[in-house]
Amino acid sequence: MISEPPLPDDLRALFAGGVDVGRTLSVPLPPGRSVAAADDAGGRPGFWLSDGPAPAGLWARLRAEHDRSGLWPLLLDALDDEDADYRPWGNGEVTPGRMSSPAGHDPARLLERWWGEHVEDALDDTATPAERDAVTAPYGSRWPGLAPGRPVSADAGRIADGLAEEILAGHPSVRLGLVAVGRAADAVTVVGWQGPTNYTDDTAELSAVLRSWEERFGARVVAVGFATLLLSVAAPPTTRDEALAVAAEHFALCPDNIWQDDEPHTLARYAERLVGDHSWTFWWD
Known part of the structure; x- marks a missing residue:
């Protein structure tokens, strides 16, 4: 019996101590790096970010392995594609430490x-x-x-896969993110996203609503921009x-x-x- 490969170190670093044990990922990843919050350089990284655009088809393969890997994929868009820092993702312009549960x-x-x-x-x-x-x-x-x-009679995962491919077809510059999270709704909180900051500075409140939409409508978080959010339903x-x-x-x-x-x-x-x-x-x- 061939065992699945364990998570590489940069992905294991996304998990709290011991939570990564037994996690596996069989999908090869493009070049990338783990990103910590800019104001918390000594803390655990909040997410992993690809160095370049997300390859077509990869989001769906990673989504299908979420139960085993514990990593939820996100398509991450920047405030300005020409910005070398790829804000807010590339420069860690996020604040996971100030979010509640x-x-x-x-x-x-x-x-x-x-x-x-x-x-x-x-x-x-x-x-x-x-x-x-x-x-x-x-x-x-x-x-x-x-x-x-x-x-929810349709396969929520496959609906999400289809939306991800639509996004990539229309906006091929978006990058791939991976978040160590048990459910998609919590991903925006774990990465410390500040998109709705003019209405709430605690993204956990947003995730609480997203959890409810997951349960009532089969919603899944697929893509996140500087102040935009896209869900499959x-x-x-x-x-x-x-x-x-x-x-x-x-x-x-x-x-x-x-x-x-x-x-x-x-x-x-x-x-x-x-x-x-x-x-x-x-x-x-």
């Missing part, structure tokens, strides 16, 4: 709190109550609660009403998805594109 946050309470905060800011002070309510119609200022989950909403409920959660998590949208800036318009869509994109200004 996703398990310590209730996603329902987080979304309800954020919803209330964003509804207050939905329009400028000259807007009438009717204009404010129109932004988040049919809910107005009332938080509708969590959207019901849908049966195995069980997206299939009706307008389902999509509206999901759109409310998106607004609570990332109001810029609606505020920065083409006119009109309404939840109803945004919800239209969620029906049957197997990818969710977020951007924080």
